[in-house]
Amino acid sequence: MTDREKDRLLNAVGSRISLRRLQRASILILLFVLGAVASAKSPTFLTWYNLVDNLFTNAAAVGIIALGMTFVMIAGGFDLSVAANTAVCSIVLVLTVNALLPCGPLAAVIVALMLTAIVGIALGAINGTLVAYVGVNPFVVTLSTMFVFRGFGLILTQGGQSMQIASLTLRRQFTDWLYDFKCPFLGAEYQISMPIIVFIALFLIGFYLLRLTRFGHYIYAIGGNEQAAWLAGVNTRLIKACTYMLCGFTCAVAGALFLANATTAEATSHMGKELDVIAAVIVGGTPLGGGSGGLVLTLIGLILLKVIENLLTQFNVGAEYRPVVTGLIILVVVTIDVLVNKKTRQ
Amino acid sequence: MNINKSTRFAALVLLAVLVLPMLGCRDRGTRNRQVGFLITLDHPYWHNMRLGAEDQGKKLGVDVTVLNAREDPVLQIEQIKEMIAKRVDIVCLAPMKKEPLVRGVQMLNEANIPVIIVNREIGEGCSYVCFVGTDTYSGAVTSAKILAEAMGGKGRIVEFHQHLGSGPELARSRALRDVLKDYPAIEPVARIPHRGDRDFVKTQMQTLLQKFPDMAGVYAHGDNFAIAAAQVCVNSGRTDIKVVGMGGSQEAIEAVKDGLITGTSYQQPEQEGRLAIELAVKYLNGETLEKAYPIECPPITRDNAHRFKGQF
Numbered sequence: 001m002t003d004r005e006k007d008r009l010l011n012a013v014g015s016r017i018s019l020r021r022l023q024r025a026s027i028l029i030l031l032f033v034l035g036a037v038a039s040a041k042s043p044t045f046l047t048w049y050n051l052v053d054n055l056f057t058n059a060a061a062v063g064i065i066a067l068g069m070t071f072v073m074i075a076g077g078f079d080l081s082v083a084a085n086t087a088v089c090s091i092v093l094v095l096t097v098n099a100l101l102p103c104g105p106l107a108a109v110i111v112a113l114m115l116t117a118i119v120g121i122a123l124g125a126i127n128g129t130l131v132a133y134v135g136v137n138p139f140v141v142t143l144s145t146m147f148v149f150r151g152f153g154l155i156l157t158q159g160g161q162s163m164q165i166a167s168l169t170l171r172r173q174f175t176d177w178l179y180d181f182k183c184p185f186l187g188a189e190y191q192i193s194m195p196i197i198v199f200i201a202l203f204l205i206g207f208y209l210l211r212l213t214r215f216g217h218y219i220y221a222i223g224g225n226e227q228a229a230w231l232a233g234v235n236t237r238l239i240k241a242c243t244y245m246l247c248g249f250t251c252a253v254a255g256a257l258f259l260a261n262a263t264t265a266e267a268t269s270h271m272g273k274e275l276d277v278i279a280a281v282i283v284g285g286t287p288l289g290g291g292s293g294g295l296v297l298t299l300i301g302l303i304l305l306k307v308i309e310n311l312l313t314q315f316n317v318g319a320e321y322r323p324v325v326t327g328l329i330i331l332v333v334v335t336i337d338v339l340v341n342k343k344t345r346q
Numbered sequence: 347m348n349i350n351k352s353t354r355f356a357a358l359v360l361l362a363v364l365v366l367p368m369l370g371c372r373d374r375g376t377r378n379r380q381v382g383f384l385i386t387l388d389h390p391y392w393h394n395m396r397l398g399a400e401d402q403g404k405k406l407g408v409d410v411t412v413l414n415a416r417e418d419p420v421l422q423i424e425q426i427k428e429m430i431a432k433r434v435d436i437v438c439l440a441p442m443k444k445e446p447l448v449r450g451v452q453m454l455n456e457a458n459i460p461v462i463i464v465n466r467e468i469g470e471g472c473s474y475v476c477f478v479g480t481d482t483y484s485g486a487v488t489s490a491k492i493l494a495e496a497m498g499g500k501g502r503i504v505e506f507h508q509h510l511g512s513g514p515e516l517a518r519s520r521a522l523r524d525v526l527k528d529y530p531a532i533e534p535v536a537r538i539p540h541r542g543d544r545d546f547v548k549t550q551m552q553t554l555l556q557k558f559p560d561m562a563g564v565y566a567h568g569d570n571f572a573i574a575a576a577q578v579c580v581n582s583g584r585t586d587i588k589v590v591g592m593g594g595s596q597e598a599i600e601a602v603k604d605g606l607i608t609g610t611s612y613q614q615p616e617q618e619g620r621l622a623i624e625l626a627v628k629y630l631n632g633e634t635l636e637k638a639y640p641i642e643c644p645p646i647t648r649d650n651a652h653r654f655k656g657q658f
Binding site: 047054162175264266269270310 | 418421423
């Protein structure tokens, strides 16, 4: 290797790192600038209620699904059915709680939560089996299951009735336990709510799984090059199917939190949330093809999108401009990603 | 380090797009009164309510924040939280569903933010200042009566109903049942949910015409769907079938004039939005309000259609 070639190689590596870093940092810088301007301009932005009780608590449930989605997308997959899965899980939860009410409220809730988790995982397993073992394109599979799951929801609710926990006291308790429960964080005034606690717990577990276990490394390997991973002896099909089941589990958790917040389960709820989730993952920096990315990135992407949504309300922006702004952000972030990739390949 | 020019440019554009409009926002040191207006925008009806509300807000010097819950009560409860976080002075709420939104209003009660319920009913267990809205039930009764009279009090009818379990759906279904008590010879033979989709109504209507050749009337929750059903009747040469809608949109008034549909009842969304904001400001000024402000829905038939101008 001549010196010139060596130089070029080093340059390429160097610019790759710095550009990547710059790109990641740019989202953080953007977040910081947005936060600073918003705090200066709106007296209600930088308050504990707005940021923690409103913004982060609302973001937590969507964020939990985004954690599962990150696993699926790093392995090169895609899941459009998450919102429908979440809706079905909420409905199943209400139906089982109502059916088990005679056994006592606590037992009913615990059994129902377990059953809901199983349902979420099972629906994920349907996606996983079709994608990994049958080999159908994940977009097609999850697009179809999205309709099917919505249909399940409609069937379970007799055509779209609102489902609520039948006992009024239990309905209130359920919300108290799973949503309004607050953990004193910095004294009595600054408390964090249950969804945030659940999110942090799942985030840590997910981080451990993805970064520190063989399972996590296999997921990256499959996203990077499935063939190579298979040749290296990885059971790629099983791992891929597992990512969808994980994603289904996160849908079940989110379904329970949504139910606790709204006290109602609807077959047609969360329309379009699958796209919010995918947007958060992509804006964070996990590419559609998989192979790289991570949970921290997803968290940053999620917070960026949610902060912007919150600001649009804070600054009284008309409903018609909101999707435009969200769409533009995704577009710009992904465009930068593509440009950076092109640059590093040169 | 060698940063791509276009990358830098794209980053700058992103920053500019986001930050510049915010710099332009009015400093809220001298903050107007804030009104949260939580509705859905999935039908032109709501757009006109929103226009009325925003216009009235401008006239009275209050800031109106309109949020679109897209018929989803779960989303609407999140939006209520946003309103509490924004510390609005009062909220005008169109509850997407009657029972589920009780929790949302309770949250506003706890935060000491007064609530005016707009257009749709709310369940028990929460407190609000007043209700303002179209009297959906009496409007539906008007439409049902037009249909029954036009049919001469006998025959088979089909009902196209909307979002199951929503306030208007319940009221309109109840209105039909109540009116039919006076017309025992009228027999409802099918109930089809239309989910807000004209094409769906058309396909269903074609099927129903085959299935019930002796059909004499259509009771549609909403003008759009009445028009869709009537067009199918005309195409199949069944102009004898009487079709009524409810709402009184511009298109429907034209359709009544042309004789495409038999009649409809006249709702005034713009008026609803205006009145809601007006009452909100009155309440904030300390005036005492009535508990309910129903807005009447007069009948529109071929005889009087020329006197109406649709608000949506």
